Amino acid sequence: MAAPRLSTEDPAWAKALIITLVLVFLGLVLVLPLAAVFAEALRKGLQPALDAIANPDAIAAVKLTLLTAAITVPFNVVFGLCAAWAVAKHEFPGKSLLITLIDLPFSVSPVVAGLIYVLVFGLQGWFGDHLVDNGVRIIFAVPGIVLATIFVTFPFIARELIPLMQEQGTSEEEAAVSMGASGLYTFWRVTTPNVRWGLLYGVLLCNARAMGEFGAVSVVSGHIRGLTNTMPLHVEILYNEYDFVGAFAVAALLCLLAIVTLVLKTALEVAQPGAGRRGH
Amino acid sequence: MTISIRSVEKKFGRYPALNKIGLEIADGELLALLGPSGSGKTTLLRVIAGLEFPDAGQVLFHDQDVTFASAAARRVGFVFQQYALFKHMTVAKNIAFGLDVRKGKDKPSRAEITRRVDELLRLVELEGLGGRYPSQLSGGQRQRVALSRALAVQPSVLLLDEPFGALDATVRKSLRRELRRVHDATGVTTIFVTHDQEEALDLADRVAILNQGVIEQVGTPAQVHDQPISPFVCGFVGEANRFEGGVLNGRFTAGSVVLPAARVADGKAVAFVRPHDLVLDADGFAVQVNRVHVQGALATVDGVTLTGQRIEVTVSRDQADQFTGAVKLSARRAHVFPG
Numbered sequence: 001m002a003a004p005r006l007s008t009e010d011p012a013w014a015k016a017l018i019i020t021l022v023l024v025f026l027g028l029v030l031v032l033p034l035a036a037v038f039a040e041a042l043r044k045g046l047q048p049a050l051d052a053i054a055n056p057d058a059i060a061a062v063k064l065t066l067l068t069a070a071i072t073v074p075f076n077v078v079f080g081l082c083a084a085w086a087v088a089k090h091e092f093p094g095k096s097l098l099i100t101l102i103d104l105p106f107s108v109s110p111v112v113a114g115l116i117y118v119l120v121f122g123l124q125g126w127f128g129d130h131l132v133d134n135g136v137r138i139i140f141a142v143p144g145i146v147l148a149t150i151f152v153t154f155p156f157i158a159r160e161l162i163p164l165m166q167e168q169g170t171s172e173e174e175a176a177v178s179m180g181a182s183g184l185y186t187f188w189r190v191t192t193p194n195v196r197w198g199l200l201y202g203v204l205l206c207n208a209r210a211m212g213e214f215g216a217v218s219v220v221s222g223h224i225r226g227l228t229n230t231m232p233l234h235v236e237i238l239y240n241e242y243d244f245v246g247a248f249a250v251a252a253l254l255c256l257l258a259i260v261t262l263v264l265k266t267a268l269e270v271a272q273p274g275a276g277r278r279g280h
Numbered sequence: 281m282t283i284s285i286r287s288v289e290k291k292f293g294r295y296p297a298l299n300k301i302g303l304e305i306a307d308g309e310l311l312a313l314l315g316p317s318g319s320g321k322t323t324l325l326r327v328i329a330g331l332e333f334p335d336a337g338q339v340l341f342h343d344q345d346v347t348f349a350s351a352a353a354r355r356v357g358f359v360f361q362q363y364a365l366f367k368h369m370t371v372a373k374n375i376a377f378g379l380d381v382r383k384g385k386d387k388p389s390r391a392e393i394t395r396r397v398d399e400l401l402r403l404v405e406l407e408g409l410g411g412r413y414p415s416q417l418s419g420g421q422r423q424r425v426a427l428s429r430a431l432a433v434q435p436s437v438l439l440l441d442e443p444f445g446a447l448d449a450t451v452r453k454s455l456r457r458e459l460r461r462v463h464d465a466t467g468v469t470t471i472f473v474t475h476d477q478e479e480a481l482d483l484a485d486r487v488a489i490l491n492q493g494v495i496e497q498v499g500t501p502a503q504v505h506d507q508p509i510s511p512f513v514c515g516f517v518g519e520a521n522r523f524e525g526g527v528l529n530g531r532f533t534a535g536s537v538v539l540p541a542a543r544v545a546d547g548k549a550v551a552f553v554r555p556h557d558l559v560l561d562a563d564g565f566a567v568q569v570n571r572v573h574v575q576g577a578l579a580t581v582d583g584v585t586l587t588g589q590r591i592e593v594t595v596s597r598d599q600a601d602q603f604t605g606a607v608k609l610s611a612r613r614a615h616v617f618p619g
Contacts (some may be wrong), residue, residue: 130360171364174331178358179378193368251500 026048037255041248049113052238052246053253060226061250062233064131064142068217068230069210077199080157087158088165089173099162105154109266112221113151117144140222145230148216153206160202165197200268208261281342281436283328288337289322297323299493305471310463312480313473315490316516322441324490329439330470337344339434355600357430357442363422366539368483369426372397372410378433400428403462419452419576420465426613429468438463439470444479456483477517481505488570490515511550511617513568520552521591524619533614534586536565541616555580555594557613560602564610566592569603583607 014062032264052058064238083102087095105113119125121138131138172194176186178213192199221228223237231254238247290298297320305311312320325383326332328339332457339347346354353461366374373380379388388396400612401407404424414422423443430438430527443459444452464468472525480487481501488498489512497504497513508514515522527549532541539551567583574580579600581593593609 171360171362172366174351175358175360175364175429176366176377176381178329178331178356179376179381180352181381181431185381193366246570 014156015132017249034255037248037251041245041252043248044245048245049249049252052249055246056154057229058234058250061229061231064145064229064254065211065231066148067142068149069207071146072153073203073207076153076157077203078250080161080202080206081153081192081199084165085157085187086193087162089170089191093265102155105124105152106159110148110152110213110215111219114148114216117147117151117216117220120240121147139220140224140228141227143205144220145228148220149210149213152213152216153209156206156209157199157202160198161195164198165191169193197268197271201265204261204265204268208258211257283317283437283469283471284338284340284343285309286338286340288327288339289365290320290327290332290334290408292472293325296493298327300494301421301493303488303495303498305469308467308469310460310470310483310485311472311473312484312487314475314477314487314517316475318492319490320493321475321490325415325439325441325471325473328437329358330354330452331358336338355433355436356432357422357435357438357502357532359438359443360424361443361445362444363409363414363426365422365425365429366417367414369408371401371412371414371417374414375400375410375429375432386423396432400432403431403465404428405460407553415421416453420448421456423447427459427462431462431468435468436465438468438470438506440470442474443472444474444476452479459483460465481517487517489516491516508552508615511552511619514552514611514615514617519555519592519594520615521555521558523551523553525551527548527616527618532614535589537587538565538591539611539614539616540565541614544616545618549616551617552611552615553611555592556610557611558591558593558609559612560599560607561610567593567609569605569607572600572603574600 008273024259050145053062070199086092087099106117121131121144122128123132123139125139148173171192173186176190177183181189212232213230214236217230218233218236221233221235223228223229225237229237231250235247235251235254238244238250283303285303285305287300288298288301288505289296299320301324305322313324323332327334329448330346330349330353333348337347340352344537351358361383366377369377372394376393379393379396383390388606391509397410398407401410404427406421406424406428409417409421417425423446427440427443428573430440440459444455447455456479459470459472472484481504482537484501486498486500487504489496491512499507499511504513505518506507508517514520522530523534523537525532525537526532526547527541527544527547530540532539532544532549532551533549541549541551541552568585569581569583570581572579573582574597577597578594579597581600582597583591583593583603583604585591591609593603595603
């Protein structure tokens with residue numbers, strides 16, 4: 001005998017329809033393009049794809065992308081923790097302004113973000129002459145790329161932590177302080193451990209965006225091969241030169257980095273329910 | 281440790297949470313701060329703890345002004361409403377926290393800390409649970425951990441914010457006994473906040489009743505129950521029938537209800553009569569009995585007077601049979617306040 005249907009359960013045909021719709025949509029929008037990237041990259045076999053990745057310019061792009069992420073992510077970890085701590089655990093004038101400012105990069109187009117830096121640090125910009133006199137290159141150089149990436153990825157970690165910290169309230173901190181713990185000790189031993197899963201999650205999102213950012217970086221980079229090309233920019237250049245195998249090979253590598261990030265994220269989500277019980 | 285609170289004031293924005301509060305707490309006393317929500321009781325506790333600083337007034341610990349001293353400097357043990365245990369630390373680590381944070385020669389040796397943690401676990405009857413995490417404990421056990429964590433620093437005063445609020449009724453009752461036992465064993469001056477009058481009367485040596493940022497009355501549980509000095513205290517502590525009427529020549533009248541009011545001036549008044557102070561009396565006022573329900577050794581009678589005022593009477597079980605149909609009642613004692 002079939003189990004009685006629960007009143008809250010949808011009829012079988014509706015479930016099947018909805019699931020099919022979702023799968024078809026995901027297939028068309030996500031899986032197919034992703035498969036196409038790898039298919040295009042491997043169209044002429046594995047060797048041409050590997051050659052494209054081993055190209056010195058491609059390797060330079062990979063290195064620059066990893067360098068950018070390696071600078072951006074730690075910066076945003078520090079900033080995100082500080083900002084979230086200030087916003088969630090303290091009351092001060094201008095708090096809502098700070099929250100709005102943190103959100104700004106989400107609402108501003110990345111291209112505009114890049115242009116802001118050109119305007120400020122570029123040759124015709126506010127500090128242009130001063131920078132040239134002192135031999136400092138920001139625009140069309142690595143510092144500009146890092147700055148633009150930091151701007152774009154600014155909110156990821158802070159936004160992840162603020163609701164989490166707000167939800168946890170301040171009583172654990174008060175308990176720690178009332179037992180004689182200093183502010184810093186409380187921050188490291190009480191506040192931070194409570195948000196470590198949220199922090200890791202934020203780091204992964206921030207990292208994915210830092211490696212994948214195109215718009216803002218494109219404006220400030222100058223597209224100098226082997227010097228200021230990140231992976232997304234390198235993909236574009238190769239594509240525009242009709243080097244499809246090369247473009248898709250580098251794109252596939254970028255996808256692989258993203259997939260690794262996603263797998264890590266999923267692994268964290270699986271681990272998270274037990275997080276409370278674990279010691280370290 | 282004696283504690284003196286002198287004309288303490290605290291405002292949140294425009295809203296006055298504490299209004300010229302004065303209170304003396306004796307060494308080794310167990311005091312309850314009782315009041316409805318929004319009465320300022322938690323704010324007062326946090327001012328005593330040093331988690332909140334008053335806008336005006338003084339807090340003295342043993343004649344020493346600590347008004348603006350930090351919570352740590354005051355050596356208070358604070359038990360938070362939701363316990364605020366550190367989720368990522370074991371029970372033992374939680375209890376040891378206050379000792380672990382100490383520096384230099386103040387910091388006890390590791391063996392000393394372990395010994396102290398074991399002693400506290402024994403005190404709250406949680407032996408062998410030191411290695412667990414807070415999420416693996418029941419509500420009552422968490423409360424005990426919070427209590428022993430607060431006691432670990434050998435506080436000069438122990439402060440508890442609604443310590444039993446998050447627990448179910450049976451656990452609540454046993455933990456009340458537990459807190460009393462721990463208090464008697466350690467002798468530490470203890471102040472706890474509660475909105476539950478039964479809890480305050482049952483547990484405390486003295487009760488301070490707060491209403492709208494003002495202390496209405498301070499006294500032993502018997503005093504605040506039997507000799508309430510204001511209508512608020514009378515209505516808030518214990519059960520009471522409330523009547524609105526007037527006093528003339530030492531008699532309070534509200535509709536058909538007549539009560540003695542010896543020392544009250546003539547004029548409008550409000551009267552309270554405890555359900556157990558109403559007795560059958562042939563010369564009393566008439567009450568129509570609606571329902572009698574038995575609660576253990578006592579019976580509660582729901583009735584209504586001739587003028588439609590509802591009335592509640594508590595009698596012993598063997599008297600319950602006499603309450604049928606129309607009866608006549610009088611009050612052995614009434615609390616009448618000019619109003």
